[in-house]
Amino acid sequence: xxxxxxxxxxxxxxxxxxxxxxxxxxxxxxxxxxxxxxxxxxxxxxxxxxxxxxxxxxxxxxxxxxxxxxxxxxxxxxxxxxxxxxxxxxxxxxxxxxxxxxxxxxxxxxxxxxxxxxxxxxxxxxxxxxxxxxxxxxxxxxxxxxxxxxxxxxxxxxxxxxxxxxxxxxxxxxxxxxxxxxxxxxxxxxxxxxxxxxxxxxxxxxxxxxxxxxxxxxxxxxxxxxxxxxxxxxxxxxxxxxxxxxxxxxxxxxxxxxx
Amino acid sequence: xxxxxxxxxxxxxxxxxxxxxxxxxxxxxxxxxxxxxxxxxxxxxxxxxxxxxxxxxxxxxxxxxxxxxxxxxxxxxxxxxxxxxxxxxxxxxxxxxxxxxxxxxxxxxxxxxxxxxxxxxxxxxxxxxxxxxxxxxxxxxxxxxxxxxxxxxxxxxxxxxxxxxxxxxxxxxxxxxxxxxxxxxxxxxxxxxxxxxxxxxxxxxxxxxxxxxxxxxxxxxxxxxxxxxxxxxxxxxxxxxxxxxxxxxxxxxxxxxxxx
Numbered sequence: 001x002x003x004x005x006x007x008x009x010x011x012x013x014x015x016x017x018x019x020x021x022x023x024x025x026x027x028x029x030x031x032x033x034x035x036x037x038x039x040x041x042x043x044x045x046x047x048x049x050x051x052x053x054x055x056x057x058x059x060x061x062x063x064x065x066x067x068x069x070x071x072x073x074x075x076x077x078x079x080x081x082x083x084x085x086x087x088x089x090x091x092x093x094x095x096x097x098x099x100x101x102x103x104x105x106x107x108x109x110x111x112x113x114x115x116x117x118x119x120x121x122x123x124x125x126x127x128x129x130x131x132x133x134x135x136x137x138x139x140x141x142x143x144x145x146x147x148x149x150x151x152x153x154x155x156x157x158x159x160x161x162x163x164x165x166x167x168x169x170x171x172x173x174x175x176x177x178x179x180x181x182x183x184x185x186x187x188x189x190x191x192x193x194x195x196x197x198x199x200x201x202x203x204x205x206x207x208x209x210x211x212x213x214x215x216x217x218x219x220x221x222x223x224x225x226x227x228x229x230x231x232x233x234x235x236x237x238x239x240x241x242x243x244x245x246x247x248x249x250x251x252x253x254x255x256x257x258x259x
Numbered sequence: 260x261x262x263x264x265x266x267x268x269x270x271x272x273x274x275x276x277x278x279x280x281x282x283x284x285x286x287x288x289x290x291x292x293x294x295x296x297x298x299x300x301x302x303x304x305x306x307x308x309x310x311x312x313x314x315x316x317x318x319x320x321x322x323x324x325x326x327x328x329x330x331x332x333x334x335x336x337x338x339x340x341x342x343x344x345x346x347x348x349x350x351x352x353x354x355x356x357x358x359x360x361x362x363x364x365x366x367x368x369x370x371x372x373x374x375x376x377x378x379x380x381x382x383x384x385x386x387x388x389x390x391x392x393x394x395x396x397x398x399x400x401x402x403x404x405x406x407x408x409x410x411x412x413x414x415x416x417x418x419x420x421x422x423x424x425x426x427x428x429x430x431x432x433x434x435x436x437x438x439x440x441x442x443x444x445x446x447x448x449x450x451x452x453x454x455x456x457x458x459x460x461x462x463x464x465x466x467x468x469x470x471x472x473x474x475x476x477x478x479x480x481x482x483x484x485x486x487x488x489x490x491x492x493x494x495x496x497x498x499x500x501x502x503x504x505x506x507x508x509x510x511x512x513x514x515x516x517x518x519x
Binding site: 054065066079082083085086087088089090091092093094095096104112113114115116117118119120138140142144146 | 347349350351352353356357359360363365366367368369370373375378380388390391392393394396398399402404
């Protein structure tokens with residue numbers, strides 16, 4: 001009888017560990033981080049931070065490509081995504097938004113997994129201001145399923161332009177057949193209409209902790225969202241308020257993508 | 260009226276006869292590309308460097324690509340550099356990311372075969388920033404991807420330089436199906452194919468695609484189990500493939516002409 005009991009406990013334990021293992025292997029760690037063109041840290045420091053967090057996919061905003069900025073002379077001529085990919089051991093993608101100071105300024109994606117395809121798409125700019133973009137990457141996951149990861153940095157000054165950009169993104173994701181993650185700096189708070197209404201059909205994978213600025217945190221403008229709404233289960237989320245390598249805090253969320 | 264009736268009767272009979280014809284008796288010789296012009300226009304040649312050992316070995320043993328980085332930095336002619344079997348390990352800097360970092364250029368990676376930690380694939384390095392990297396993904400059986408680039412011919416021409424690896428017969432149909440009419444948009448596929456499949460691939464495409472040219476380059480060496488193939492739309496032609504070696508790594512310099 002005792003042996004039978006022990007056997008039962010063992011079977012129960014094995015089943016439970018299988019469940020645990022299955023969950024951990026399906027969990028993705030996603031990060032979004034606005035780098036403020038590397039003004040406040042070296043790319044090696046940023047890479048060391050990212051590597052330490054061990055994310056699967058990272059959305060990067062305010063990334064330079066071989067510029068010469070007066071405000072960040074230590075980054076002169078550096079291709080941010082190349083440097084970060086090299087120093088983190090991840091694959092890197094770059095999406096140029098504008099020409100700037102003899103180089104380019106835009107967004108980037110780092111991925112632990114290989115990229116099947118990617119595209120940089122211009123966002124609407126109805127009342128012409130700084131051109132904004134989305135960088136769309138279809139990523140092949142270890143189980144051979146694909147996930148579409150989108151990185152963006154939305155308009156800062158005009159609510160109407162931001163609304164148009166969010167409408168565009170919502171139209172765009174309807175064409176995508178895989179689960180979608182959208183991450184980035186949206187330049188709007190959770191109370192703003194464009195966030196409340198614009199992402200009604202998405203799952204928010206972040207909390208309300210302020211993400212900007214690191215000197216005086218008083219607003220949340222960085223997000224990670226999943227589409228369609230039922231495609232993502234949020235396990236945990238964290239705004240790392242100890243990390244001051246930029247004027248934004250990095251945001252990390254652990255999620256399970258429901259296939 | 261009677262003449263009209265007779266005419267209709269004849270037409271109706273002819274239609275029945277045609278529709279009853281045995282489809283097997285129709286001869287279908289497959290697609291043959293027209294002969295390219297004999298004269299080569301040098302200004303319309305685009306150069307691609309394809310690094311490959313043409314077998315199942317990893318291209319790089321250690322970080323033995325410094326000579327290639329110096330070569331890339333010193334040459335401006337090639338439109339793109341392909342590195343067959345420059346495999347990646349998840350979470351570690353892959354050779355192509357490392358080379359792009361050192362050469363200050365842009366890198367892409369096309370997986371050929373995926374694993375949990377180790378991915379076989381082909382790295383691509385290009386000079387300009389490109390807005391689109393387009394890939395076709397058929398579960399774990401076919402990966403075909405590449406970049407849209409502006410080729411500096413006599414008149415600038417937009418081309419999509421893609422790559423894939425063909426190891427299995429069933430991939431022939433997948434490639435034909437996946438490419439569809441996309442070759443018309445100046446898509447060029449440069450990759451490797453198991454040498455013993457060259458003829459069957461050629462035959463398959465002949466009967467399942469049109470508007471293309473297919474060229475092979477085989478090295479007579481028993482250890483080279485793969486050949487290079489260049490699949491272009493009919494308005495391009497592979498003119499020359501030169502065997503070179505950079506820092507001990509075999510390289511095939513491919514010259515493809517745009518026939519405008």
